[in-house]
Amino acid sequence: MGATARPALGLPDRVEHDLAGGALLLLLLGHVRRHGPIHGYALIKAMEETTGRTHWKEGTIYPVLGRLEQEGLLRADWQVGGRGPPRKMYVLTRAGDHALDRARLVWHQTRDALDELLEEP
Amino acid sequence: MNIQTYLDRLARRLHHLNPQQRHAALTEIHGHLHEEARRLHADGLAPAAAEAAAIEAFGRPEEIAVAYGPQGGEVRGETGEVLLRIARGTGRAAAATGRGAGQVLKVLGIVALVAVGVALVVLLGVLAFAGTALVTFQDEIREAVPRPIYGYSDERDMTEPRTELHTNGFDVGPEMKEFRIVFDTAPEAGCVRIRLTDPSGDTVNVNGNGCDATSYGTTFTEQGRWTVEYAFIAYAGSVDAEAWGFERAR
Numbered sequence: 001m002g003a004t005a006r007p008a009l010g011l012p013d014r015v016e017h018d019l020a021g022g023a024l025l026l027l028l029l030g031h032v033r034r035h036g037p038i039h040g041y042a043l044i045k046a047m048e049e050t051t052g053r054t055h056w057k058e059g060t061i062y063p064v065l066g067r068l069e070q071e072g073l074l075r076a077d078w079q080v081g082g083r084g085p086p087r088k089m090y091v092l093t094r095a096g097d098h099a100l101d102r103a104r105l106v107w108h109q110t111r112d113a114l115d116e117l118l119e120e121p
Numbered sequence: 122m123n124i125q126t127y128l129d130r131l132a133r134r135l136h137h138l139n140p141q142q143r144h145a146a147l148t149e150i151h152g153h154l155h156e157e158a159r160r161l162h163a164d165g166l167a168p169a170a171a172e173a174a175a176i177e178a179f180g181r182p183e184e185i186a187v188a189y190g191p192q193g194g195e196v197r198g199e200t201g202e203v204l205l206r207i208a209r210g211t212g213r214a215a216a217a218t219g220r221g222a223g224q225v226l227k228v229l230g231i232v233a234l235v236a237v238g239v240a241l242v243v244l245l246g247v248l249a250f251a252g253t254a255l256v257t258f259q260d261e262i263r264e265a266v267p268r269p270i271y272g273y274s275d276e277r278d279m280t281e282p283r284t285e286l287h288t289n290g291f292d293v294g295p296e297m298k299e300f301r302i303v304f305d306t307a308p309e310a311g312c313v314r315i316r317l318t319d320p321s322g323d324t325v326n327v328n329g330n331g332c333d334a335t336s337y338g339t340t341f342t343e344q345g346r347w348t349v350e351y352a353f354i355a356y357a358g359s360v361d362a363e364a365w366g367f368e369r370a371r
Contacts, residue, residue, distance in 0.1 A: 040152070041152065041153045044153075057178075057184055057188075058178055058179045058180060059153075059179040059180035059185040060180055063188040084155045084156060088148075088152075
């Protein structure tokens with residue numbers, strides 16, 4: 001499996017890419033808060049819908065969910081039944097809720113600072 | 122590649138997870154691929170093509186395995202490529218180095234273990250021999266090791282011409298086969314006469330007038346109370362006396 005050359009991204013694409021990537025934890029926790037209980041597949045599709053495009057390899061989201069679960073920010077329960085394999089359903093814990101509130105403050109501060117900086121003189 | 126083949130390949134790359142974690146991860150991923158393939162099939166793709174497309178979007182097993190590793194987590198497309206290249210290169214180098222180093226370490230380990238084993242056997246042999254020797258020769262050792270039975274040390278500064286007497290002694294029991302007594306005198310001025318008297322009251326040793334520095338010792342055998350008399354005559358200086366007994370074998 002050889003590496004394929006990728007075209008260099010322009011600045012707007014890179015900014016979008018970086019912002020979406022940097023906001024991954026916020027996006028994950030925010031979607032779980034809004035839609036939970038939610039399984040990984042639905043979560044990833046919801047994130048793609050929110051951000052408008054795919055910024056991550058889908059499969060690499062699951063380890064992040066696992067870590068958030070280990071850290072106690074998410075709780076997961078297996079849902080068995082229906083068609084297909086069992087699903088792991090995620091909900092936000094109280095600690096996750098608090099962490100998301102604090103992270104949202106940081107996000108707002110960053111956004112406000114950038115808005116002020118980038119505003120036309 | 123179908124979903125099951127993909128999951129088998131991924132399972133082989135998730136050996137750093139414990140069985141429970143690996144099973145949970147594979148079950149969750151199976152659910153995702155199943156759902157995505159079903160959606161793509163509903164959109165018009167053939168079943169095999171739908172599975173292949175779902176797998177392609179999900180990521181290669183190598184990427185997913187890295188993401189589940191200790192440094193893993195969020196792995197974006199480009200990051201995954203870099204991580205994979207590093208992991209592949211590091212892995213190959215480590216494997217090549219590891220095989221050679223492993224053989225050397227294995228041989229060294231075996232040699233070290235054998236050496237430690239031999240040293241332990243030798244040490245145990247020496248200890249066993251020493252223990253036997255100590256038991257066998259315990260009487261001889263006891264007879265050869267002296268036991269202190271008497272000690273006297275004094276300093277005098279008698280500037281006036283006069284005589285002071287000091288008398289003490291020690292007991293020699295039946296357990297003792299002999300004893301040795303040594304007197305040391307160091308007069309700066311004056312004399313010290315030392316008289317050693319046996320249990321019968323007979324003087325067995327006297328150092329004359331003791332006006333010069335002397336050191337002498339003698340061995341005796343008689344049991345009972347031995348007496349030592351020190352007569353300091355206008356004496357300035359020091360005196361030391363010690364005796365050791367040698368026990369009989371039991």
